[in-house]
Amino acid sequence: MTDGSGQRWESALDSVVVYARGAVCRRLARGTVGPDGRVRVTGLPRSLDPGSLRARVLGAPGVRVTEARVVVEASPLGADAPEDAGHEVDRLRDARDAAEARRDRQLALIKEVAGIHPVAPGRKRDDPHRRTPVDAWLELADFVDERLTGMHARLAELEEALRGAEHALSVGVDRLRRSSTDALSTHVGTLVCADLTLDGSNDADVEVELEYGVPGAVWVPTYRLAHRQGDGSGRLLLRASVAQRTDEDWTGVRVALSTADLRRRSDLPRLRSIRLGRRQDAPAPSGWREPPAGLADLFSGYDAAGPRPFAVSAPGAAAAGYAADAGAPVPVSAAPMPPPAPAPAPAPAMRARRPSVPPAAPAPQAPGGAYGAPPAFAGAPAGLVPSAPAAAMAPPPPPPGPPQPSGAELDYAALVLHGPDEQGGRRGLLFPDAPVDPVATEYRRRAEAVAALPLPGHAVWPRASAGSFDHRFDAAARADIPSDGTWHTVTVGEIAVGLRTEYLCVPSVEQTVYATLVLSNATDQALLAGPVEVTVDDDFLLTAALPTLAPGGVRRVGLGPAEGxxxxxxxxxxxxxxxxxxxxxxxxxxxxxxxxxxxxxxxxxxxxxxxxxxxxxxxxxxxxxxxxxxxxxxxxxxxxxxxxxxxxxxxxxxxxxxxxxxxxxxxxxxxxxxxxxxx
Incomplete structure (x- = not known):
């Protein structure tokens, strides 16, 4: 796709679901698909989780997405790119340092002038005493006083300029800290795109939906309660404080809030039976599969074509992206994926090299190798036998049976199919050592720092207040949430609740009557714990802490002493x-x-x-x-x-x-x- 082939579509962010940690974004892109069916969708954030990308076609029966990959581009922004807040902070810091240097130089001059004083000439022992010229002493004192007066006036001006420069620097630093991370910080930008391959398009105008997960988004619920005395009902306005640092501004998006954990496991637990006796059930499948026959011949045509003129493997692409983000215009290219290997009979889609030893006595398996292949022989030619010392130091072979893969090798989502450019017998095999993109890792690390924000008063994290159940709240209108890592208030909707005012006193402890609001939740939605601003008869009363209120639950909210x-x-x-x-x-x-x-x-x-x-x-x-x-x-x-x-x-x-x-x-x-x- 780096040679200009395929279509380039712009995308627009349509909706976001904010979870307890992280968010799932939904983008829409529309265009006409070319004859080759290849499309590159731009506009994705740099903190995107590559393993979470999903794509589908909307409103076009018969058209489907057959491939979706995340690619990284490095493109110069041009000489007219706007200066970001970081460059402004650097300029203000230089101005502050210059003002401080001028102030210090003036202080040195004042110290030097203040040290001027008359010194009497040396007198020999036999010389008579001489009269001191008082007029000369007074003239020197007047000269020093006049110079110090002017210098102190200049020092006051320099100190005022230094205070102004320090204030401007603090404002710039605060603006940089609160600024949106959606803007690029260099003249060479790292752009994240999605390469799609569509089947059955036939030059049709289609709409594609992209869904992906991003870290760096949190939310807490807040409320505003309006009540009139003597009325048995009230209006509870559900709001949310949302903070995000996902490297893209959410402008005019539909927002939904969920208490679920975005990174929770989705596999079902299995409870194994405990059997007593000699007869036991057959062991569960280990997940290892024999590699298909003729795997080495799969790349014979690729090898006969000769070396490629330019190819960058996955780790090289990550390094190129890092250099591009640092300011060097480095092109990024991804090696084409090899054609899929023929699958064995109905077995699961696990590929592995054939063991170097007979199946009855497989070689020891260590993490990081393919299924059934000893790591010591991962890159050795066929027929190579280890030396005697190495064989003596090798661990004892495992019991007979199929090789048992490690936990890392059973994490199917982390396995990577290595392409034809891999060396050492790894081509066409699944390995759990996925290449690490340092740029994306750094972006995700900075994005996840938003979880350390201090909570507003009386606020509680949704996972702590939701308990064993998960809830979702959909905002009534679209909202704007910039990627600045600070709290922003989003109005979710209005909830009808039952209210009645009661007064409570415990005179044996304190002879004071306290006013309380008995709040009843008659809806089918839970109310999570959080701060509630109580307004009685259109007058703001106080901000209290609302406990978690399940559907049908009743809670008291204290309003303070009742003086009447x-x-x-x-x-x-x-x-x-x-x-x-x-x-x-x-x-x-x-x-x-x-x-x-x-x-x-x-x-x-x-x-x-x-x-x-x-x-x-x-x-x-x-x-x-x-x-x-x-x-x-x-x-x-x-x-x-x-x-x-x-x-x-x-x-x-x-x-x-x-x-x-x-x-x-x-x-x-x-x-x-x-x-x-x-x-």
Whole structure:
């Protein structure tokens, strides 16, 4: 494709699904396919994961994509390429250093002038004393003062210029840190494209969809709750703080948010049975397959054609891409893939070299070699026998049977089919040593640094709040998210929730009434934990932490103290004895709670009290109140044992009194050492 053959299509980013870590992007490209069916789609980001590229044709039955590969181009941007923020920071840093040098030079001049002072000439022992010329001393002092005054004025100007240069440099550094990584940083750009081969096009106008994964994208949920007093419902606006550094700006894209892990395993677990006895099941297939017969003859025509004029293998292409990104215009070319080898009978598509030893006693297999081939003979000619010392140091052969590949060799997604230019007996075989592109690795490393961003207040990572379930939220409108690695707010949609205002107080701990919003989720979508901005009657109240709310769940959101409701608690303890011989101590506790509603509307108040609990059957506790035990609901797991609840409706401008208590009967033999607890 580097010789100009094939079509070049521009692509546009259409939608993005942001996962807990990373994102899946969807691009659309349209054009007319030529007779050869080869198309190069441009516009892909430099942090793209090559193994995640998927392509398909939309709205054209009979047309399909038969091949999709990721290629890298190096192209000069021209002399009129705009200066990026990095060059501006370098210029500002040079200006700051120059201003600092001028300031230091002025300080040196001031020190030199300040050191000027009159020095009396030396006097011999027999010479008489001479009078000091006072006028000369005064003239020298005036001269030094005049010069220092001018120099200090100049120093003030230089220090002001230095402060301005330092401020401009700090602004430039901050702008560079927040700038989008979509812009290229050199005059020679590394462009990532997708080479597609379409079948059945017949010079038709088709639309192609490209899907690929990129690292460097994170999100956390945020909310905004609007509530009116006296209304039993509210509007919960779901928003998301999204940060991405994927080397491409998301402009006008449809955004979806998912709590799933993009890199999770997709294979199903297998639970193997445990058998006792001599008869055992046949072992599972090892994944190794015998290479097809005549594999060496597959490249005979390629070898007869002679050497190629110019060919760059996969590692060379990666190095060329690195040089291009560094500023050198190096062409990048990929070696053509060899025709696929004929597959053996119905066995899986695993290719390997024939073992150098009979199958009954295969040679030891080490990671990095092809299936069934000992690494020591990977590049040795046929018939080569190792020397005696090497044979003596070799590990013992494995038990009879087919070779057992290592875990790296069973990772089918990481296996690479080596082409005809490979040496050492690797051509036409699958090996797990895929070439590493240092440029792409560096881009992905910088992109993944976005996961270290500090979270907004009360924010929780979606994987931590979603638990064992995964959820997806689709934004109602398209959004713009630049690739600058900072948080951006995206509006997802509005969720109808049930709301009611309740007031809660625990007067035995603090004689203050707190306002709470009881939030109920009546939808089929979970609400993840995150910050919620609460607005009551169009007035912003506070930002609270919303816990995870499953469908049908109920949670309380605290709104702070309610100054319009007062509570007072008084207690009384009376100790006596009972029983035939006064052998039982009776502790009679009385609790009196008064509530006053000074608001202009009726309220519902929940008062929490506590009753002692005991694990001794001889100690009895008798309650004398109309309170009730709390229901096992949303907050039941957070209430201590012995909690009792009063619930009452308090009209506007009224007061109410609540009386309760309990008796503790302790036998004399059960008295605690040092006295019984009275409160």
């Amino acid at each position: 409701i007062r509570v007072t608690r008084r207690t009384h303890l009376r100790e006596s004895t009972a029983g035939l011989r006064n052998n039982t101590t009776v502790l009679d506790h009385r609790v009196h709670v008064e509530l006053a509603n000074r608001l202009a509307r009726p309220v519902t108040v929940e008062v929490h009290e506590r009753v002692p609990v005991t694990s001794d059957g001889d100690v009895r506790i008798e309650e004398k109140a109309d309170w009730t035990a709390p229901e096992e609901g949303a907050d039941g797991d957070r209430l201590a044992p012995g909690t009792r609840v009063w619930r009452l409706d308090l009209p506007a401008g009224t007061t109410a009194a609540l009386d309760g208590g309990y008796e503790i009967r302790i036998p004399t033999g059960k008295a605690l050492v040092g006295g019984n607890r009275r409160s």
